[in-house]
Each structure stands twice: as structure tokens, then as C-alpha cells.
Amino acid sequence: MRVTRTVVLKSERLPKKVFKIFVELEGMYREMLLQTVLFAVQNETTSFVKLKAEKYRFLRELYPQLPSHYAYTVCQDSALRAKSFLKRKKKGLAEKVFPEVRNVSIWLDDHLWRAGLTVIKIATHKGWIEVGLEAHRHYWKTVNSGWKLASQARIKPDKKERRLVVYLTFHKEVEPYEAKSWVSIDVNEDNVTALIDFTPVIFETGLKKQTLGYYYRRKRVQERWDNRLGPRNRKKNKILRKLREGDKKRDVRLKLARIIVEEARKRDAGIILEDLPKNVQNKMLERIHDKQLRHRIYQSAFLGVQKAIEEKAREYGVPVIRVNPKNTSRVCPVHNTVVKYEDGRFGVCSAGGEVWHRDVLAVWNLYLRALQGDGSNAPSPEGFFVDGRLVPLASTATSDAIWISQSRWLRWNSLPPTQSDTLSHKMKR
Structure with missing residues (x-):
């Protein structure tokens, strides 16, 4: 390929x-x-x-x-x-x-x-x-x-x-491999959750705070210069271009995609993504009237994160599949019953009483749906066996999730200097 x-x-x-x-x-x-x-x-x-x-x-x-x-x-x-x-x-x-x-x-x-x-x-x-x-x-x-x-x-x-x-195009041949395991991904407004080695890892992106910060900064610039020079003025446009909101968000998406794909490649694993529609933001905004919340959802770029992961996975030859995300944050994978949310992103299983974080619940359900869609049987309430060991579902509800702050994983993916190892290329004639 x-x-x-x-x-x-x-x-x-x-x-x-x-x-x-x-x-x-x-x-x-x-x-x-x-x-x-x-x-x-x-x-x-x-x-x-x-x-x-x-x-x-x-x-x-x-x-x-x-x-x-x-x-x-x-x-x-x-x-x-x-x-x-x-x-x-x-x-x-x-x-x-x-x-x-x-x-x-x-x-x-x-x-x-x-x-x-x-x-x-x-x-x-x-x-x-x-x-x-x-x-x-x-x-x-x-x-x-x-x-x-x-x-x-x-x-x-x-x-x-x-x-x-100058736009230079490079290409290379990549051989995709057959996945031995799977890494499920749940994309949210302020974090991306991945199930790696049956441990939920929550990467905090900080995009909620970043989006609101740029929103109010742009609003102040527009109010100041529109009153002085009118709605169409070069001074305002010049200041807004210097904010570089899109570049910073793109940097977050690309670095996060690389971390996830590299971790999957190390394990010969494939990646499971939600099968989201193209107009996912519009469907989410149908019942929301709060102006600030609508702006945050519109700027969340769920599809942009998924696209970055898919492109990086194609580059590394990592298989990617999509599953139906319906009710993945509402159904307990242990008892197949409704999870009731009373406070924030934590909910309680109506049958077993397990406390689930919403994003941890989503990645487990995505993983299990991928297994069932592959022809394998659904796990029992105690869990399921992988390489001879029992992986209990209930124990991962809240306690085993790993939280990684944005500053930490951004440093994790810093680029090493490579100029000293440059290959020599001759000028074409």
C-alpha cells in the first residue's frame, strides 16, 4: 500500500x-x-x-x-x-x-x-x-x-x-499487518480516551479551555476595532491571524494521533474508532441553545481527531475499523444494563452498582462491540480470558484509568533533531 x-x-x-x-x-x-x-x-x-x-x-x-x-x-x-x-x-x-x-x-x-x-x-x-x-x-x-x-x-x-x-510530496510503500489485539478510541471535547492493554488511558487535550480562551480573545479584538474602524478593517484581521488557533489545535491532534498509533504498532494492534456521521456536530447542536456550549461543540473537531489518527495509522500500516457508537456511554458492559449519571461524568450501573467514568465506559463498549462484530462471543460478567489470563471488566470502572495531562504527553512526543543524519541526495539533471 x-x-x-x-x-x-x-x-x-x-x-x-x-x-x-x-x-x-x-x-x-x-x-x-x-x-x-x-x-x-x-x-x-x-x-x-x-x-x-x-x-x-x-x-x-x-x-x-x-x-x-x-x-x-x-x-x-x-x-x-x-x-x-x-x-x-x-x-x-x-x-x-x-x-x-x-x-x-x-x-x-x-x-x-x-x-x-x-x-x-x-x-x-x-x-x-x-x-x-x-x-x-x-x-x-x-x-x-x-x-x-x-x-x-x-x-x-x-x-x-x-x-x-513549496509543497513537496513524498511517498513510501507500507505493508499493513493483521491485528492481534485492538486499541479502542473515544474522542471527547476535552480528552481522548484509549484502551491500551486493557487499561483505559485518558489523554487530556485541554481544548475546552483553549477554545473558550480564543473565543473571548477574538470577541474583545472585534469589539475594540469594529467600534473604531468598522467591521471590515485590516488591523483587526491582522491581529486575529496572529492568534493561530487553528495551528495550535492541529498540533495537538497530530501529536496525539502519533502517540496512539505508535502504541498500537508496538503491540501489533489495530485501532477501533467510532463510526461518526459527517455532520456529527450539527446533530449534537439540535437540542442545545446555550451559545457558549454550541461554540465549544462546534470547535471540538471530533472528526478532525479521527482523521488525524486514520492518516497516521495508514502511514504505519495499522488496521483501523469503525463500530456503531450508539449508547456506548450508557450501557454497563458487565450487566448490559443502563448506567445512571447523577453528577458530571461518573455514573452508577443500575444492576451491579459499579461506578463508571463515562469515557472509560465508552472505550470498553467499543472494544467489546468490535470483538462481537468479528464473530467472537460476548464476555461473561466476570470478564474474559486473554492469553490465559482473566481480564475483569468491573475492576476497570474507575480505579485503573490512567490520566495523562496535556503538558506531559506533548513532551512525550517531542521531535528529535535529525539534521546530522541527513541522507545525501544528488540534484536531478
């Missing part, structure tokens, strides 16, 4: 004359893209081969000074955009008759660029231009861990910093 990863790099600050060439290149590429996307949507052409046959000569005559392979990459880009738009239009999700081409990055095939470790050469209408790259830890780690550089790349001029943003 082939997996891919995109690494984003920035170039060194470019001289004005050199940067102007890339700005001109972007303008020509955008114009070709506009013409080709419009044609593809009008004629419902989603095949790159057909689109190239129809528009190649037109694109070459439009900008004859460009290398010919830009006509190929424009057709590839246009075919994907047209296919996506027509699919949305068929479902009734497209608001306009034709798609808007807003974000443009220049596609490069293997005839339009050459790469070294910290340098890239790009073919332009002014000839080949070599640009230095500012490498970072994530890039070095990708280079040093068996990933191979793909033949296609993308670039985009950053007019504010006078740099190029």
Missing part, C-alpha cells in the same frame, strides 16, 4: 527581480487555469486526457513563452477542479453556475523542476531559476525515514514575505 505525505517549505527571501518572475508566472498560470476550468465545466470534461486533447494547442498559443509542460499541469489541475465542482453541483451543494478560482498554486511535473536537499530549480518563462529552501525538522525527519520524493510538486509566491511556498 502506498501512502503519501506533503511537506511545506519556504524559500529564502528572494531578490525583487527574481520574485517578480514568479509573480508573472503565477498570473499566466491563473489565466490558463480560468480558461480551462470554464471549458471543462461547460463540457462536463473531467478526464485529463480529453481536456489536454481539446485545450493543449490553445494554451500553447496563449502563452508561447512558457515551457510546454505547463499546459499539461494546467489541464491536470483543471480536470480535478471541474470534477470536484460537478460532483458538488450534482448533489445540490454548488451555489454558483461556475466555480471560482481563488487559491492557485502552480503545479510542476518532473520536466519543470529539479530538487536537491535544500535547493530547488524551476523552469520559468525566463529560463531555469534556482531557489534556496529553508528546511525544518519535519522535512529532515521525512527525508531520513524512508520517504521518497514524488515527481510532482507545487509552488506559490508569498507576496507579503517575498518568498516561494
